[in-house]
Amino acid sequence: MAPETVLQFALATMLPVVATIAFILLQRKTRFGGLGFWPQQIVIGIVFGSIAVFGTEFGINAYGATMNVRDAAPIVSGLLFGGPSGIIAGLIGGIERWFSVLWGRGEFTQVGCSLATVAVGFYAAALRKFMFDGKKPSWVMALAIGVVAEVLHLTLIFVTNMDAMKQAIMVVRACTMPMLLCNGLSVMLSVIAAMLLSGESLRNKVPEERAIAQTVQTSMFVAVLIAFIATSAFTFLLQSSLSSQQVDELLRINIDDIRTDIDQTADANLLAIARKAAERIGSVEAAKTMSLTELAHELGISEIDVVDNSGKIVVSTFSDFVGYDMGSGEQSREFLPLLDGTHTEYVQDFQPMSYDQSVLRKYAGVAIGDGFVQVSYNEQEFQAQIGSQIVGITSNRHVGESGSVIVCNAHGQVVSSLNNASSESLENTDLGAAVKANAPNTVFKSTYDGTPVFAMYNRTEAYLVIAIIPQAEAEFSRNTAVLVSSFMEILVFAALFAVIYYLIKRLVVDNIRRINATLGEITAGDLNASVDVRSNEEFASLSDDINETVAALKRAIAEAAARIDAELEYARTIQRSALPMVFQTYPPHYDYQIYASMDAAKEVGGDFYDLYLLDDDHLVFLIADVSGKGIPAAMFMMQAKTILKSLAEAGLEPDEVLTHANDELCANNEAEMFVTVWMGILDLRTGNVKFANAGHNPPAIAHAGGKFSFHVVRPNLVLAGMEGIPYKLHELTLQPGDTIFLYTDGVTEATDTNDELFGEDRLLLSLDARESQSVESICKGVHGDVDEFVGDAPQFDDITVLALKYVGRKDK
Amino acid sequence: MEITKSQEGEKLVVLVSGRLNTGTAPQLDAELSTLVTQQDALVLDFSDLAYISSAGLRVILSTQKAMSRKKGSLVVRNCKPEILEVFEMTGFVDFLTIE
Amino acid sequence: MMKLRVKSTIENVDLLTEFVNEQLEGMDCSTRAMTQIDIALDELFSNICNYAYGGKIGHVTVYVEELEDEGAVRITLEDEGIPFDPLSHEDPDISLGLKDRTIGGLGIFMVKRTMDDVSYEYKDGLNMLTVVKAL
Incomplete structure (x- = not known):
């Protein structure tokens, strides 16, 4: 070929490559990628269709045919950007080729070329959908795809010119090498460009990263190539010997x-x-x-x-x-x-x-x-x-x-x-x-x-x-015999390759993917997912095995869960029994009323309350919140509760109780949890309350007939946070008829479905509405309001409340 | 974190700058545990302290206790608001002498 | 989202803090929030260093992501160590004793107090502790 012809071909070869790079960048860097599937497909199809037209109009005439790279454009478009764009590009290129005879393009190959260009658009779309699952082929595969498309094209020229076989053969023989080379290269270079842009390596992946389908593709490709070369060589030798015999004769x-x-x-x-x-x-x-x-x-x-x-x-x-x-x-x-x-x-x-x-x-x-x-x-x-x-x-x-x-x-x-x-x-x-x-x-x-x-x-x-x-x-x-039979072989082998590959993919790879997807659901925790791939015996049996394994696992988990449930139920019972449920003493004290409740988020919670009389005149009441939930929190709570009670009963003031309890909890705090405590000792004779606060929420207090307000002192550090911290003693006085309400942050931090907190304002409103009611009604009322507020949102924290009404002594 | 010591009359001023965290607390602990045995009046100057974590708080608490036992004095001064906030949150303000 | 992966040794707390602060500065974070985040990171990172790998050295990955809609930052510390939830002190893997993995009572108290949201998740062999803090 003349140098300018080579240049012309090289330019045409590069056009689809340039368009590929341009579209990938457009999709990434501009809003083109957000256009939606169909608009994008149409634009890409039209641009690649135009490249095909360019190929027709600037191709090279040979033996009444136009040699060009018209086919590469629809293939690149269909393979890399989606089937519809390839089909559109093929239709544009094919129809234009049909009418191009009107202005002097080769008439001889009109039918063959038009058909071929339309066909390769569909061919690329089908490959993308059925063989590559919408992904890019490897560059070797791309080269093969381009070559097979051209063989199809040239075969169509034969088929549509059966009555002028000699000329058809001349045309095809002249076109074969340049067209195979240019279209194949064009498709290959486009794929390489796309791979480089997406940062993929052109080298073969290491085997473990290669999917079965890819391995099959590669092995089959090699096998088919060898078979093709062998049969072509055989045909060549056979035909050579036949023709030399003919010459001799x-x-x-x-x-x-x-x-x-x-x-x-x-x-x-x-x-x-x-x-x-x-x-x-x-x-x-x-x-x-x-x-x-x-x-x-x-x-x-x-x-x-x-x-x-x-x-x-x-x-x-x-x-x-x-x-x-x-x-x-x-x-x-x-x-x-x-x-x-x-x-x-x-x-x-x-x-x-x-x-x-x-x-x-x-x-x-x-x-x-x-x-x-x-x-x-x-x-x-x-x-x-x-x-x-x-x-x-x-x-x-x-x-x-x-x-x-x-x-x-x-x-x-x-x-x-x-x-x-x-x-x-x-x-x-x-x-x-x-x-x-x-x-x-x-x-x-x-x-x-x-x-x-x-x-x-x-x-x-x-x-x-x-x-x-x-x-x-x-x-x-x-040569004619070898050429025609090679073309036929390429088409047959390509079809065979595609069919076998598709079958393997459908029978093996897709099934494995389906099984993996279900296994993924199972490992993600959905034990009710079952594998149901029954397209062949092997997979049916594999499905059954997996399902049986999962069923066995489910049974084992259910048994374990039942055991854990039972253990948690014991723990819950023990913890419940540790919280006082009787709020009146015997003989009854008429100088105060008290009520409390604890509602754990999990089976066993970390909140607790306590109340007991030290003597006839002193009532200890406290509320506490252990960081964390579940069994460890409950264990820690039992420990804290016991320590607090023993220290209080030893006659210590609340600050001393907390200081010592803190040291003791720190010493044995292997879990290094912490607990917030508000502890008060009410002198039933005077209404005086001595209290100390280790990081707990302030209580709300209301005078008889009045409104609740928070009684805020600066709290000390939580218990078990750090050894040796001193706690401070505070005092407040309750008038007869006053109510003090203690709660844990499970109340104020209860959230509804909109992630909104119940909060302190709602708490005060809820309390005010019930100020005149019994302590039990106050507790249950607040709890009810919280429940109503939370609605269907899950309860994350324990909800614990304690209400104490100081009645005072008549003899005072 | 850097530790700079200077004498101010009777008091030894320890200027702690940088971060007092898990990584640096042992260094300050080693320094202060020696100083408490030698000094009766310690001043911790936190003007250049970026923050203090629980590991740092432990060091301060143990120093405070050691000084209290020997009837010495420990003063923390020039705390940035962020540091002060930590002391308040943890109740350290109640037993620390903060200037 | 930015990430940093470091070895789980106490000395690396400075590396981690500087990395996170650099991100926070780009987000117009208040000094107060930054200090609190630094403290929380110190507590959580030291916990991982001390306990996650049972005395051995592993890796910690920190992810910093600005939540622009909420005007907050989300920081996740990820380790491949023993499964443990420092928030509930519950051990997702029941076979491990409590004392194998803990965070100081004061430390977790400070984290819980200063951060707007603290959550734990164990997934794909990773302990993921996430804090969210308004900037």
Whole structure:
């Protein structure tokens, strides 16, 4: 190809690549990617369709066809950006190609090219959907896809031009390499560009990262490639051998024809002369008295011999020959049968004579009564006699379509050829040299008139007969057969590849994915998910096994859960029983009313409350919240509660209780939890409350008939946070009828479905609404309000409340 | 974290700058546990302290207790609001002398 | 979202703090919030260093993500150590004793007090402790 043609092709090859890069960047960097699937597909389809049109309009004309890279655009579009865009691009390119004959594009391939371009759009869309699951193919695969598409295209040109096969083959042979190369490269480079842009490595992945489908793809690709090469090579060899046999046969037949012609002409001529001589001589006896020289001259020859019954020459135009015994030489002996009556005439080929091997003669003999007459041509005579008949003998003879037969005389002068270029010499030509170098009746290669030819030669009667046939013609049928069968093989193998790959994917890979998806659900905790892949026996049995395993697991978990539930239930019972549930003493105290409740978020919570009389005049009441929930929190709570109670009963003030409890809890706090505590000791005689606060929420207090408000002091550090922290004692006084309400942050931090907190304001409102009611009603009311507020939202924290109403003593 | 010591009359001023966290607390602990045995009046200057974590609080508490036992004095001064907030949140303000 | 992966050694707390502060500065974080976040990170990171890998050294990955709609930052500490929820002191893997993994009572108290949201999740072999703090 000319350099500008190469450049043109390179440019066309790069167009789809450039468009690929442009669209990927558009999708990433601009709002084009947010356009939605169909608008994007249409835009991409139109742009790639335009590239296909560009390919048609700026392609290169060859044998009435346009060579171009029109097919690459729909393939790239369909493979990389989505089936619909490929189909659109293919339709645009194909339809434009159909009408492009109106302004001079190759008419011969109109149908084939149009169909092919539309077809490759669908082809790319189908590959993306069924083979690659909407992902990019590897670059090797891309190259193969481009090549197969072109083979399809060229095959369509054959199929649509069955009646002009020869031209179709010329077109296809001219187009095959450039179109396969350019379209294949274009698709491959586009895929590589896309891979590089998405940061993928072009190298093969390590096996463990490779999916089954990919491994199958690669192995099958290699297998198919090997099969293709093997069968193509076999076809080539078979066709080569067939065609060389055909050449051999063709050349041989032609040579034999010409040889026979020459032989027959020469034989007939000489025999006619011999007959005349025999007629004139009549008998051996008569010959002895005749002038043979005169007769020979008259007949245009130089030698006449008369042989008697004993086989000896008795008379001859050459006196030397007289007395020669015909039986003494191989050549001359052949004439003896004329004496015994078995033959009456005999003609020999031009050959060395027995009498003198250095002289070549052609003899003919005719029997006369008592012997025979033989005449001969020497070389000059032979040529003078038959040369005129040989000249032009092959001028109308075609070997195959453009082959011919050449006849040369003993001096190498061409006496007959197809174009009758007589008198030229073969000396110093390729053909002449090749004739010298090769044995007769074998096919050899040479050149004639500058055309590579297959040739064969043979000699007859001093003539050299050479038959030639141009190599191109001889190989045409072979090449056509190989080309067509290769195309068919590529299509068949590609289809086979696609079908097998698709089946493996559908039967194995997709099923594995389905099973994996279900396994994913199972490991994510959904034990009710079941695997149900029944498309074949293996997967059905695998599904059953998995389902059974999961069922067994489910049973085991249910059993374990039941056991844990039971244990939690024990813990819950123990914890419940540790919280005082009886709020009146015996004998009853009328100077205060108290009520409390704890509602754990989990089976066992970390909140607790406590209340007990130290003596007749002192009531300890406290509320606490352990950080955390569940069994560890409950254990910690039991420990804290016990310590607090034992310290309080030892007569310590609340601050001292907390200080010591803190140290003690820190010392044994392996879990390093912490607990907030609000602890008060009410002097029932005076209403005085001494209290200390370790990081707990402030209580709400209301006078009789009044509103609740928070009693805030700065709290000390939580218990078990750090050893050695001192706690501070505070005091407050309750008037008879006053109510103090303690709670944990499970109340104020209860959240509804909108993630809104119950909060302190709602708490105060809820309390105010019930100020005049009993402590039990206050507690239950607040709890009820919290429950109502929370609604369907899950409860995260324990909800604990304690209400104490100071009644006071009448005797005071 | 950096520790700079300077004498201010009777008092030894320990300027702690940077972060007093899990990583640096052992360093301050080692420094202060030596100083409590030698000094009767310690001042912790936190003007350049970025923050203090629970590990730092433990060091201060143990220093405070050691000083209380030997009837010495420990003063914390120049706390940034963020540091002060930690002391308040943890109740340290109740027993620390903060200037 | 930015992330940093460091070895679980106490010395790396500075590396971690600086990394997080750098992100926070880009978010116009108040000094107070930054201090509180630094403290919380110290508490949580030291807990992982001391207990997550049972005396061995592993890795900790910290993720910082600005929640622009909420004007807050979300920070997640991730380790591949023994499953443990420092918030409830409950051990998702019942086989492990409590004393294997704990956070100081004061430490977790401070984290809970200063952060707007603290949550724990154990997923795919990872302990993920997430705090959210308004900037």
